[in-house]
Amino acid sequence: xxxxxxxxxxxxxxxxxxxxxxxxxxxxxxxxxxxxxxxxxxxxxxxxxxxxxxxxxxxxxxxxxxxxxxxxxxxxxxxxxxxxxxxxxxxxxxxxxxxxxxxxxxxxxxxxxxxxxxxxxxxxxxxxxxxxxxxxxxxxxxxxxxxxxxxxxxxxxxxxxxxxxxxxxxxxxxxxxxxxxxxxxxxxxxxxxxxxxxxxxxxxxxxxxxxxxxxxxxxxxxxxxxxxxxxxxxxxxxxxxxxxxxxxxxxxxxxxxxxxxxxxxxxxxxxxxxxxxxxxxxxx
Numbered sequence: 510x511x512x513x514x515x516x517x518x519x520x521x522x523x524x525x526x527x528x529x530x531x532x533x534x535x536x537x538x539x540x541x542x543x544x545x546x547x548x549x550x551x552x553x554x555x556x557x558x559x560x561x562x563x564x565x566x567x568x569x570x571x572x573x574x575x576x577x578x579x580x581x582x583x584x585x586x587x588x589x590x591x592x593x594x595x596x597x598x599x600x601x602x603x604x605x606x607x608x609x610x611x612x613x614x615x616x617x618x619x620x621x622x623x624x625x626x627x628x629x630x631x632x633x634x635x636x637x638x639x640x641x642x643x644x645x646x647x648x649x650x651x652x653x654x655x656x657x658x659x660x661x662x663x664x665x666x667x668x669x670x671x672x673x674x675x676x677x678x679x680x681x682x683x684x685x686x687x688x689x690x691x692x693x694x695x696x697x698x699x700x701x702x703x704x705x706x707x708x709x710x711x712x713x714x715x716x717x718x719x720x721x722x723x724x725x726x727x728x729x730x731x732x733x734x735x736x737x738x739x740x741x742x743x744x745x746x747x748x749x750x751x752x753x754x755x756x757x758x759x760x761x762x763x764x765x766x767x768x769x770x771x772x773x774x775x776x777x778x779x780x781x782x783x784x785x786x787x788x789x790x791x792x793x
Contacts (some may be wrong), residue, residue: 513652519647526640534635538761543717545615551608554664555706558600559698566593583676587683590673595695597608601701616705618764630762634770645747652743664738668732670793674783686787688780691793696772703728703752704768706760717760728736751775 530536539557570579570589579585605613667675670691677684703724712720729749733741755768779793 512650512657516647516650516654517568518649519643523640523644523647526643530636530640535640536757543615543619543709543712543760543763545614545619545709546609546612547706547713549710551612552706552710553602554604555601555702558604559597559702562596562600563593566596566772583680583683586673587680587686591686591694594690594698595629597698598694601698602607616701616765618766627766630764630767631770633762634758634767635774637754637758637771638769638774638778641751641771641777645750645775648750649743649747652746656739656742660739662739665743666738668740668744668793669734669736671783672736674780674793678728678784691777691780692773692777695776695793696769699728700755700759700765700769700772703731704756708756721753721756721760724756725749728752728755741772750768 535581566589570585570592574585579588605616631785653665657666667670674684674687674691677687692699706729708720708724711723715723729745732744732748737744753770758767758771759765761767776793
């Protein structure tokens with residue numbers, strides 16, 4: 510299938526799925542107050558945990574490399590990525606346990622007149638994936654076509670996470686560590702950080718819609734890397750669309766479980782697409 514044909518197919522499919530979602534009332538949710546006393550200091554500490562854990566892990570693994578513990582770059586990178594993500598998650602768990610119960614429970618799940626089960630949250634997340642995935646692919650392909658047409662760029666660099674994932678294909682242990690980091694740890698960490706802390710904080714001052722848009726922009730630009738070059742444009746653009754769905758799902762379902770499930774399913778399908786079909790991830 511040609512690139513233009515793929516764009517048309519994904520465009521039609523995404524339009525159809527958005528229409529189906531609209532007809533089913535997916536984009537309608539109540540606007541009951543959701544007041545969680547998350548302060549700027551809480552958000553700052555959460556981001557500090559993320560960056561400090563990554564920074565300290567890099568020095569620790571550099572020390573181990575100098576001691577000759579790791580025999581290859583792929584082994585060093587795999588264990589570093591897995592360990593740094595694990596340390597961040599542990600730090601978030603400790604932070605949430607320290608915070609008052611009202612904040613901890615409010616971030617995870619807010620009270621509602623019609624309580625939702627975990628199964629319902631996951632089901633809605635899977636439906637959201639069916640709507641978001643073709644739209645994300647459509648936008649990424651469209652942006653790649655734009656870069657090819659106006660800047661004569663035929664081959665864009667892979668996203669850093671995708672490049673690293675492909676490096677582990679011939680190493681089962683490192684592949685498992687990489688997949689676990691992408692499918693499990695990344696959704697837990699990023700949803701807690703961006704939707705749980707940042708979006709909750711912004712919502713108190715600007716409202717739900719503004720919080721979704723601002724948090725989505727922060728989330729997408731968070732994945733910028735100089736190594737990705739012009740590839741940052743389709744990566745950030747497609748991730749922004751995904752982030753809108755993640756933020757909306759958090760507001761709609763009133764729990765972090767829903768965006769975590771959507772994020773995990775999106776990353777899982779992207780990994781399978783890359784591994785089995787060599788296809789584009791759409792940002793992971």
